[in-house]
Amino acid sequence: MTRYAPAETEKKWQKAWEEADVFRAERDESRPKYYVLEMFPYPSGRIHIGHVRNYTMGDVVARYKRSTGHNVLHPMGWDAFGMPAENAAMASGGHPKDWTYQNIADMRDQMKPLGLSIDWTREFATCDPEYYGQQQALFLDMLDKGLIYRKNAVVNWDPVDMTVLANEQVIDGKGWRSGAPVERRELTQWFFRISDFAEELLEALDGLEKWPEKVRLMQKNWIGKSRGLEMAFPLTEPAAGFDRIEIYTTRPDTLMGASFIGISPDHPLAKALEAENPEIAEFNAECRRMGTSEADLEKAEKKGFDTGLRVRHPLFPERELPVWIANFILMDYGTGAIFACPAHDQRDLDFARKYGLPVIDTFVALEDGKPVENEAFVPPKSEKVKWLDHFTGLDVATGEEAIEATIEKAEREGWGRGVTRYRLRDWGLSRQRYWGCPIPVVHCEACGTVPERKENLPVRLPDDVSFDQPGNPLDRHPTWRDVPCPKCGAPAKRETDTMDTFVDSSWYYARFTSPHADVPVDLAEAEYWMNVDQYIGGIEHAILHLLYSRFFARAMHLTGHLPGKAIEPFDALFTQGMVTHEIYLTRDENGRPVYHLPEEVDREKGVLKATGEPVEIIPSAKMSKSKKNVVDPVDIIARYGADTVRWFVLSDSPPERDVEWTAAGAEGAFRHLGRVHRLAHEIAASDAPANEHDEALERERHRAIDDVTRGIEGFAFNTAIARLYAFTNAIAKSQAGAEAKKRAVLTLAQLMSPMTPHLAEEIWAVLGGEGLIVNAPWPEADAKMLVEDTVTLPIQINGKRRSQITVARDLAREEVEKHALQDEAVQRALDGKAPKKVIVVPGRIVNVVV
């Protein structure tokens, strides 16, 4: 008998699929289509176990849908622009392009042995000029439609390297290479008007029924619709050309608790005051000496500066409030100015206590309402509270009621307007980097900003660049940068910023429907293939990538590049958990982390093998190359074969949950597949006659079909596999005849085929299945074979399981109760008394309360 030898058989079946060209997807109106897509990878150079998990899940869905008669589109490509390629070029002197294409070749070589049912004829990389040229065409059409505009925005500026840093490159407020404290600096940048779509993107979330609730909730909160009041506080004396400060608040009901006005260091008034007051200039400069990330700003120590200016409270003209510049107020939200109500906002309270500002209660709890001391009183807006002499006359009311009453009063009296605002900001797409899609515009002194002509697309990245100095090499590339104006022909300069890589990944799913078209998307193909029926990817993309894609699909529709049906491009979304692994780090002389590979660390002693230096161990974190905690699955594939790895990653954990990676257990998966292989050969050689055990095995076969099918449909791959273990055990133990066993093993092979396609083909061939299993229709369970005549019910006494009874499946409730009360354990517990209550849940449980 042949041993299970995946190294040989997996290649053989991959060749058979290739020769039959089974995974090529062609438009075919006569068959229902199914488009399954996994989030495409960044070509870091090595696949990691998270990729394997992601693509195996997608492959299970793709293969299952194929066998249920669908015309399946299952493509693969590369999210190939981005910072790591430039970092590699800076570190080792190569070119981002060479690095990227080499990585793609390497990763493709690592992926192919997995036997994924991918239509490789549709493969592309976002750094292919054929792709990014079409992206430039989309940009021009969107610019023409008014979906894109320019404005100033802040970036992280490294004053030593004289370059813009990504948030990731700012560590503890310092540039990652120079170590210099970063500054916030304003640049003119391109923006998508995504905030114009805030309401629509919010409302459409309700229709995404096949998306996880948590993702919809995250997006809802991110869009952040709020109802509030816009109003102005007049300055007691005009200053720096301002006579008032416009604020926006979602809690106008607490206006009488206002204790000061806070403005952002980037507020126009704050900037104007810098010219007059060197102390303010210094304070603002200090505030700007930090990164731009929201997390950093919010977590930074709260600091303020009293401008000395005063405003008059519009409702209580006798009250004057001081105007402070505060580092925690963001210019991007609202108007960049707030009124602070320390009694009902913890951050305001901390600030007030620090600077000795008043704390004025506006409401207290209904029961034992006490004034605020060191903890702000912030009940839910829907909770009734006792108002203290409220200006609307309310006494006991909820926050919501008080807000509405305040807005109504403000509008009636003319000192404020109720407005709806969104937290969502426009999407800045400019990046001051080389390795991205060039923004196809030219800046002309006479004509201003001029779009490139479409016939000149793609605007190709120049190859002759170097990364031996910091900054964007496009800025110092005269023959690429200096071009004639497309409009007037005068000397002009190309835009040297490139696009955010999120733009690349916001439409690749549409490009896959016609990857070689000479327009961005062939509408006939998109009409057939869109939408993506099942999208699969990491939960870390729950907001940005998915929200940008939803916006971009709408923008593409408005510019005629997608049919209206595709404005929500992903019908169903599954967010897989991340594969995590320990991180090992030491610190350099400046306290900055230095990461180490697992093999460099003595895990037992917690030290570096080479130096004996102690390492910090972070127990669990997302795998990332920069943190050096990526585990390479290639060795395991080489050792056990693709089917074992596929089986193992699916069986190991529920797909939506994060998993700490450990290879322990892969061996067991391999042994099991070997067992299935052996079982198939034994049964193929058997001629045991039909007998009385056949029916039981046949019933088990139908139950397995039913359970596994439901497991796959519901993304419960781990339990589907547990069921397949049980089915295998049942076949092995069964004494049924050879025919019944053959039927069972053929079904086992089919049920396993989405997970372990090579082994399934092998078994199918051994047992004389017709053609390739990949082309065989999915087995169907006979409902009649699934029902049992009797059912065993647990009996609880006072909610604790004490006994059980076996009764006919359809026995009446009263009869079940009667039987249960006869039970010995129940009799003992009752001790002759009548039960207080008996609960019978038919088919499930009996609970006797004594």
Next chain:
RNA sequence: GCCCGCGUGGUGGAAUGGUAGACACAGGGGACUUAAAAUCCCCAGGCAGAAAUGCCGUGCCGGUUCGAGUCCGGCCGCGGGUACCA
């Protein structure tokens, strides 16, 4: 800080509000073998007990319910996102 998740045996995990620990991994015992490997069989949450069985047990505290791992409230811990990592 804010938003969203997650927390169950030695380990991965299972469980429409209804028998907590399915199915595995690691482990222990046994069969086969000269031996080993491979394979097959059995055991296995904790405590007490020879056993029957009893008590305890799903991060912690409280609540709803005949019944809570599951629902609600409050904590603790961990993870993701936080708009220039992808």
